[in-house]
Each structure stands twice: as structure tokens, then as C-alpha cells.
Amino acid sequence: MKSFVHVNAQSVEEAVGLLAQYRGGAKLNAGGTDLLGVLKDRILPDYPEAVINIKTIPGLDTIEEDADRIRIGALATLAGISSSPVVNESCPILAEAAGAVAAIQIRNMATIGGNLCQDTRCWYYRYPNEIGGMINCFRKGGKTCPAAAGENQYHAIMGAKKCFAVCPSDTAVALTALGAKLDIAGAAGTRQIPVEEFYTPLGNVLGPDEMITAIDIPKPAHNAGQVFLKFTVRKPIDFALVSVASIITVDEGICTGARIVLGAVAPIPVRALQAEEFLIGKELSPEIAAQAADIALTGAKPLAKNEYKIEIAKTLVKRAIEKSVGKPE
Numbered sequence: 056m057k058s059f060v061h062v063n064a065q066s067v068e069e070a071v072g073l074l075a076q077y078r079g080g081a082k083l084n085a086g087g088t089d090l091l092g093v094l095k096d097r098i099l100p101d102y103p104e105a106v107i108n109i110k111t112i113p114g115l116d117t118i119e120e121d122a123d124r125i126r127i128g129a130l131a132t133l134a135g136i137s138s139s140p141v142v143n144e145s146c147p148i149l150a151e152a153a154g155a156v157a158a159i160q161i162r163n164m165a166t167i168g169g170n171l172c173q174d175t176r177c178w179y180y181r182y183p184n185e186i187g188g189m190i191n192c193f194r195k196g197g198k199t200c201p202a203a204a205g206e207n208q209y210h211a212i213m214g215a216k217k218c219f220a221v222c223p224s225d226t227a228v229a230l231t232a233l234g235a236k237l238d239i240a241g242a243a244g245t246r247q248i249p250v251e252e253f254y255t256p257l258g259n260v261l262g263p264d265e266m267i268t269a270i271d272i273p274k275p276a277h278n279a280g281q282v283f284l285k286f287t288v289r290k291p292i293d294f295a296l297v298s299v300a301s302i303i304t305v306d307e308g309i310c311t312g313a314r315i316v317l318g319a320v321a322p323i324p325v326r327a328l329q330a331e332e333f334l335i336g337k338e339l340s341p342e343i344a345a346q347a348a349d350i351a352l353t354g355a356k357p358l359a360k361n362e363y364k365i366e367i368a369k370t371l372v373k374r375a376i377e378k379s380v381g382k383p384e
């Protein structure tokens with residue numbers, strides 16, 4: 056690691072003030088489970104001048120609820136979220152997604168803010184500088200994405216144009232399905248945006264002086280069936296090859312609400328809007344679930360080595376819809 060200035064921030068104002076002061080030359084450190092690896096392996100061309108520890112900011116790790124919403128501070132740990140009675144009661148897909156991340160040692164350290172903002176896991180992007188030099192891929196300002204014609208078995212099957220890395224965050228998939236919003240603080244003030252609008256093909260919409268401070272989640276209807284499914288190569292400690300989060304409401308046998316989100320298939324979590332629309336007004340059956348799954352993957356354009364992801368994604372969507380119907384009305 057190279058040396059850098061280290062500051063233990065005492066408030067959000069101090070943290071965003073420092074981000075503004077360093078003009079993109081500072082990095083926030085929450086649990087450090089992603090950032091420290093990125094710095095140690097020197098995978099990025101620019102090394103931060105300063106690392107701002109935000110774990111020292113009091114009051115950002117709470118999980119609170121009122122009648123309609125849950126609010127989770129950006130520093131709440133994934134372990135805390137997965138075991139929270141409040142989250143398990145109203146948003147079980149978030150508890151499951153948080154609990155499906157890595158291993159307990161990492162979940163004890165990792166925060167929800169860091170999980171949403173973690174860097175991509177593409178093996179070309181992550182190629183360590185110490186082993187033959189970093190790869191200057193499109194995401195790092197280079198001209199091409201080596202995955203496009205290379206080892207692309209874990210890469211995007213939809214929605215990618217220049218960079219085929221997928222969004223690695225499990226909680227982003229659940230939070231998109233839940234229609235959650237992010238509270239963002241910056242040097243110029245605060246704003247709130249839906250998680251659905253947070254990700255961009257090469258990262259997220261945070262400005263260089265901004266940070267996430269909280270997640271605001273509307274509680275789904277009590278009769279909505281929530282399902283989170285994650286397909287991995289290994290059971291423990293593995294990123295999703297494909298994940299699906301769905302929230303489906305059935306009234307008197309008919310589907311009246313559907314949100315279906317696919318993870319690890321694109322640079323951003325993908326809402327299967329056409330499949331959602333297809334389900335509304337239908338009586339849900341295995342055949343309808345299979346048709347919706349086909350519709351959800353209609354736009355997929357696999358690379359040479361990842362066509363298999365399409366079948367996995369279809370199966371997960373179908374299973375998620377079927378499991379949702381098992382919930383009490």
C-alpha cells in the first residue's frame with residue numbers, strides 16, 4: 056500500500072467537506088472489506104491522497120421503523136440487517152440478500168452503504184498491479200473491455216455496451232425490488248434518489264463530494280410475497296452468477312402487483328418491467344410463471360461464454376413467482 060492521509064470523520068458534514076476539499080482524491084472507508092483490497096492490490100490507476108473513516112460518525116448505524124417505512128443508516132452492518140427483527144418482519148428479501156453476502160466475518164464488518172457502493176468484481180478490472188501490471192480496461196479509462204472477447208463467463212448478458220462487468224451488490228437487487236430510496240449528503244446539501252436510479256453503466260451517480268447516509272424503504276403490503284434467490288457456483292462466500300428479488304401481490308387469486316429485479320446479469324440491477332406488466336391481472340400458475348420468465352430474459356444478448364446465465368435467470372424468475380404465490384393473501 057502507498058501512504059495516505061487518514062481522517063476519522065466525526066460527522067457527515069466533516070466527511071463530505073473533506074471529500075470536497077480533496078476534489079476526488081479522497082476515498083470513504085466504511086467496513087473496509089472492499090476498499091482495503093482495492094488499495095492493497097493497486098487495481099486503480101489513481102491512488103487516493105486521503106482515506107476518510109466514516110465508521111467514527113455516530114448515529115449512522117441505526118435501523119428504525121414507523122407504520123409505513125424502515126430507515127436504515129448507511130453504517131448498519133450486513134450482519135445487523137440480516138438478523139434484524141424489523142427487517143425480517145417487513146422486508147425479508149433484504150434480510151436474505153444481506154445474509155447471502157460473503158461470510159459472517161465479512162458481514163460483521165461490511166456496511167449497507169459500502170455494499171451498495173462496492174467496486175465491480177470483474178477479474179480484468181481487479182487484476183492486481185503486482186502480478187504483471189494492472190489492466191487498463193474501459194472502466195479505468197482504457198479503450199476496450201477485455202471481457203467482451205475474453206473470459207466472460209461471469210459477465211453481463213444484457214444492458215452492457217462498453218463495459219461488461221456486472222453490479223456485484225446483492226442488497227441493491229433487493230432494495231430495487233422494494234422501491235427503496237437513498238439519502239445522499241454532499242457539500243452542497245442533501246438529496247434523495249431511488250435505488251433504481253442510483254447505478255450507471257460505469258458505477259453510480261454519486262458526485263465526488265457525496266456519500267450515502269441512509270436507506271429509506273417503504274414497507275410492502277402485508278400480503279405481498281417477497282422472494283430473494285441467488286445462484287452461485289459455491290455455496291459459501293461467493294458472488295451471484297444470477298440473483299432475483301421479487302415482490303408479488305395476489306388478491307383473490309389474481310396478481311395485482313409485481314416487481315421483479317434481476318442481479319448480476321447487467322452493469323446495474325435490472326427490473327423486468329415487461330414481465331411485471333405481463334403478470335398483472337393474471338391468475339398465477341407454473342405456465343404463467345414460465346412465460347413471465349421468458350419475457351424477463353427477452354432482451355438478453357449473451358457473450359461467447361455466458362449463455363448459460365439465461366437459463367439460470369429464467370429458472371430463478373419462474374421459481375420466485377411460484378414461491379411468491381405460496382404466501383398468505
Ligand SMILES: Cc1cc2nc3c(=O)[nH]c(=O)nc-3n(C[C@H](O)[C@H](O)[C@H](O)COP(=O)(O)OP(=O)(O)OC[C@H]3O[C@@H](n4cnc5c(N)ncnc54)[C@H](O)[C@@H]3O)c2cc1C
Binds near residue numbers: 089155168169170266
Ligand atoms: C470474499 C468476499 C466475498 C464477497 N461476496 C459478496 C457477495 O456475495 N455479495 C455481495 O453483495 N458482496 C460481496 N462481497 C463484497 C462485500 O459485500 C463488500 O466488500 C462490502 O459490502 C463493502 O462494505 P464495506 O462497508 O466494507 O465497504 P468499504 O470497503 O468500506 O467501501 C466500499 C466502497 O464503497 C464506498 N463507500 C462506503 N460507504 C459509503 C457510503 N456511505 N457512501 C458512499 N460511498 C461509500 C467506499 O468509498 C468504497 O469505494 C464480498 C467481499 C469479499 C471480500
